[in-house]
Amino acid sequence: MLERGMLMSIQTLNHPQFLFGFAFRNRTQTQYRTRSSNSSISSVFLTDESGNYEEPGNGTSLMKGHISSASCIKLSQQNTIGVIGGVSVLSTLVFLEKLACWSSRNGKECPPFVVCSDPVLSKALSLRGSFPSTRTRIDHIELNQELMIQNLRDKINVLQQSGARGLALPCHLSHAWHREISKDSSLPFLHVGDCVAMELKNAKMKPIHATSTVRIGLLTTDSSFVVCYYKEKLQSQGFEVVLLDKATEEHILVPAVDALQRKDIEGARNLLRIAVHVLLVRGVNVVILASDDLLGILPHNDPLLKKCIDPMDALARSIINWAETTTKVPGRF
Secondary structure, X not given: OOOOEEEEEEEOOOOOEEEEEEEOOOOOOOEEEEEEOOOOOEEEEEEXXXXXXXXXXXXXXXXXXXXXXXXXXXXXXXXXXXXXXXXXXXXXXXXXXXXXXXXXHHHOOOOOEEEEEOOHHHHXXXXXXXXXXXXXXXXXXXXXXXXXXXHHHHHHHHHHHOOOOEEEOOOOOHHHHHHHHHOOOOOOEOOHHHHHHHHXXXXXXXXXXXXXXXXXXXXXXXXXXXXXHHHHHHHOOOOEEEOOOHHHHHHHHHHHHHHHHOOOHHHHXXXXXXXXXXXXXXXXXXXXXXXXXXXXXXXXXXXXXXXXXXXXXXXXXXXXXXXXXXHOOOOOO
């Protein structure tokens, strides 16, 4: 997936996974090799294009306790990005692809990054079931809020000790607790809502109706947790946020996700198209698809996608801009 980058996955038994990576222009690449043993210890080799390698540590365990520092490797660049894995591992991997693709445009290099991800949140929240129409999912998430917050704080600590200097969290649901998980960290920590709001503001859009403000549509499968922070961030930039009414959500959006999980792709696409059209008819300029469940339903050549936004693109572009700006500060790189 990442055409211009090489990634290394380091995994120890019963502990989170880490990805360290660089991406280079043309054919210049750094190759990574891992050597495992019968224990939970992984040794890591960094090799150059000639195959010469350097072993950072001799049998050094990556983890100490439940979640601790990745002591084998510490990236030293001032613009190292730390990616916090959220509920979905797939979403984290998709974000890495965005990071590589957006940064490699115009022949630029992908900034160095380190990633921490584990399946704890997904298992604890049991989010693999069908999209609920009751409070079951909401209650389950609320019941596990403290677990989520502590897990994400631990990941930030790991990333910071691994050399991260700026943080990105490619998970819509986890951003509901951005304030709680970031308060003990001194690192710059971008909020996806801020990134989307600023890009929309810079686009200088005109209202569809002359007598109103610019309206932004929002579709999400976790409205109880996600709508709040998007409304706050967008309204602070002067936008009006438009949502589906409850009846339309229950009769259109919920069945769309259910159809997707039944592998009824065409049914899911038709229902999502209706949901987007409902918001467009209400005068929105664009529709934010603030849910992993909704992304990828429409085919890439669907005209409606020109009216839709994937917030993680904005987050990727913003963290890349932070990394590029950091390298230009005298004495910091």
